Amino acid sequence: MMYNEQFRQQFHFSPKENWMNDPNGLVYYKGEYHLFYQYHPHSSVWGPMHWGHAISKNLLHWEELPIALYPDELGQIFSGSAVIDKQNTSGLRTSDQEDVMVAIYTHHGEDNEKQSIAYSNDRGRTWTKYQGNPVIENPGIKDFRDPKVFWHERSQKWIMSLACGDQIQFYRSPNLIDWTFLSTFGSEYGAHGGVWECPDLIQLEVEREQDKKWVLIVSMNPGGPNGGSAIQYFIGDFDGTTFTCDDEKDTVKWADFGRDFYAAVTWSNVSEPVWIGWMSNWQYANQVPTNPFRSVMSIPRKLKLRRQNNELKLVQNSIDLSSLYKETIRLNDNLALLPLEPKQIELKDLQVMVEAKVKENNSSSLTLTLKGEREQLQVVFDRVKQEIRVDRTKSGNVSFSEHFASMDQMLLEELKDFKLIVDTSSIELFVNQGSSVMTELFYPSEQTYTLEWAATDGEVHLSNVSIHHIESTWK
Numbered sequence: 001m002m003y004n005e006q007f008r009q010q011f012h013f014s015p016k017e018n019w020m021n022d023p024n025g026l027v028y029y030k031g032e033y034h035l036f037y038q039y040h041p042h043s044s045v046w047g048p049m050h051w052g053h054a055i056s057k058n059l060l061h062w063e064e065l066p067i068a069l070y071p072d073e074l075g076q077i078f079s080g081s082a083v084i085d086k087q088n089t090s091g092l093r094t095s096d097q098e099d100v101m102v103a104i105y106t107h108h109g110e111d112n113e114k115q116s117i118a119y120s121n122d123r124g125r126t127w128t129k130y131q132g133n134p135v136i137e138n139p140g141i142k143d144f145r146d147p148k149v150f151w152h153e154r155s156q157k158w159i160m161s162l163a164c165g166d167q168i169q170f171y172r173s174p175n176l177i178d179w180t181f182l183s184t185f186g187s188e189y190g191a192h193g194g195v196w197e198c199p200d201l202i203q204l205e206v207e208r209e210q211d212k213k214w215v216l217i218v219s220m221n222p223g224g225p226n227g228g229s230a231i232q233y234f235i236g237d238f239d240g241t242t243f244t245c246d247d248e249k250d251t252v253k254w255a256d257f258g259r260d261f262y263a264a265v266t267w268s269n270v271s272e273p274v275w276i277g278w279m280s281n282w283q284y285a286n287q288v289p290t291n292p293f294r295s296v297m298s299i300p301r302k303l304k305l306r307r308q309n310n311e312l313k314l315v316q317n318s319i320d321l322s323s324l325y326k327e328t329i330r331l332n333d334n335l336a337l338l339p340l341e342p343k344q345i346e347l348k349d350l351q352v353m354v355e356a357k358v359k360e361n362n363s364s365s366l367t368l369t370l371k372g373e374r375e376q377l378q379v380v381f382d383r384v385k386q387e388i389r390v391d392r393t394k395s396g397n398v399s400f401s402e403h404f405a406s407m408d409q410m411l412l413e414e415l416k417d418f419k420l421i422v423d424t425s426s427i428e429l430f431v432n433q434g435s436s437v438m439t440e441l442f443y444p445s446e447q448t449y450t451l452e453w454a455a456t457d458g459e460v461h462l463s464n465v466s467i468h469h470i471e472s473t474w475k
Helices: none
Strands: 018-030 030-042 050-056 062-069 076-085 102-110 110-122 144-152 157-164 168-171 179-185 195-205 212-221 232-239 243-245 263-264 273-278 301-309 310-318 327-329 336-337 344-347 352-359 366-371 376-382 388-391 407-411 417-423 426-431 436-441 449-455 460-470
Touching: 018 050, 018 168, 018 263, 018 273, 030 062, 030 076, 030 179, 050 336, 062 102, 102 144, 144 195, 157 195, 168 195, 179 243, 195 263, 212 243, 212 301, 232 263, 232 310, 243 301, 263 366, 310 417, 310 426, 336 449, 376 426, 388 426, 388 436, 407 436, 449 460
Parallel strands: 018 076, 076 144
Antiparallel strands: 018 030, 030 050, 050 062, 076 102, 102 110, 144 157, 157 168, 168 179, 195 212, 212 232, 232 243, 263 273, 273 301, 301 310, 327 460, 336 460, 344 449, 352 417, 352 460, 366 376, 366 449, 376 388, 388 407, 417 426, 426 436
16 A cells, blocks of 8 residues: 555655655756655654655656665754765765765754765765764854755855845855855845745746846745745845845745745756755644655746746746646637536546636636535635635645645736646646746545536636646556
C-alpha cells in the first residue's frame, strides 16, 4: 500500500514516511534535479531537522535517497541552498570527474543560528561538513537563517540572501567560505505580519519585452493574505551590493493567494527558472490527517514576469504534465452553461487537470465543484465581486484544526482562462496564463466524485475545455 495511502498525492513528491517541510538545496547537475528538504526521520510532526534528499530526471518521477545532512554539535540542519562550484572557488573539489556541489545551510542551535557549508564530490550522494563551520557567525539576531546563494556574473562573486527577522541581508564571497556583509533590504517595504524566511534573489525575463528584472522572493509566517504562512515578492534591481525595489513601500505582492504554498525557492544551475514550494500552512501543518507521511511539495512551476496594467507581476505555470495523461476528455468547443442547468462529469479519481478558456464579453460567474454525496470543494469565479473564492468548509475532514475550514479569496478583474490541477488532496489553480495562482489542500473521504460546472448569474461560454486524467508517478 506504500504511496497509495489515503490522501497521498499521486504525482507530487512526498517522502515515503514522516515529516517534511521547506524545499532546500535545489540544484541541477548532470541530468539530475536534486531536491533536498527539511526532514524529521523519526516522527510525523516537526522535530530535529535533517536534510532529506530526492532526485529526478524530469521533475515528475522522484527517487528518494538517504538523508544527506544530520544534526551535529553546532545544531539542527535548517534551510539553505546548494550550488555547483564549477570554478572550484572553494578549493573543495577532490574529483577529476565531478564538480564539487556545495550546500550552504543554517545551523540552528538553541537561541543561536549561524551559516555553515558542506560539500559533495560524488553528485550529492555523500557529504562532508566543512571543518571551519560556521562560515558566518550570528551577529546577535534571533532569526538569522535560510541562505540562498548564486553566482553573480557581473561582480564575479557568490551572493547570499539571508533572512534576518523581518528583513533580508545580502553577503558576498569569492569562495563560499569567506563572507562580507553588503546591505539590508525590507524594513520599510512589503508585509511585516510575521518573520521573513527562505529568500531567493533571481533575475527573470519580462514576457514580450527585451528586458530582465531582479525579483526578491520572501516567505513570511504568519501574515498571509488568507491567514498563516505565505510568499511575497519584490521587483527591482540588484547591482551586486544593494537590492532596490521599484514599487512603492506599502505595495504588497503575493505569489500565491492560497493557504498552502510556502518556502518556495528556485533550482540553481538551470537555464530556465523553475521553483517548487511546500504545500502546507504553519497554522495546521502538524495536524493534517495523513499517515505515514506528512507534507507534500507543489508541482514544479516555471517563472517569468508579465506586464499588466503597466505593472509587473510574477507569472507561474506548472511544468508540462502531458507525459502523465492517461486519458483526455474534450468537451464541446463552445460549452454553454446556463443558470440552474449545471453540467456534470463523473471522475474516476481525483487525479485530474481541468483547463478551459472563457469567451470574451462575458459578465456572468462560474462555479466549479468537486462534488461527492456529502462533501464538496468549490471554486467560484465571481464576476460581480471580481474575485475567486475557494470554499473548503465542506470538503471532507476539516475538524483537525480550527484554522482549516476556510473560504479563501483572491481579487480578479476578469477571467480569460484557467487550469485546475487536482491530485487526491490538493488543488493548484492557475488563472489567466498563470498571472494569478491559488494552492489549497483538502481531505476528501468519499469514493466517488463528479466535476460540476455551473453558471450562477448569466450564460457562460467556455472553449478549449479539456479534462486530463493523470497517472501516478509512484508506479
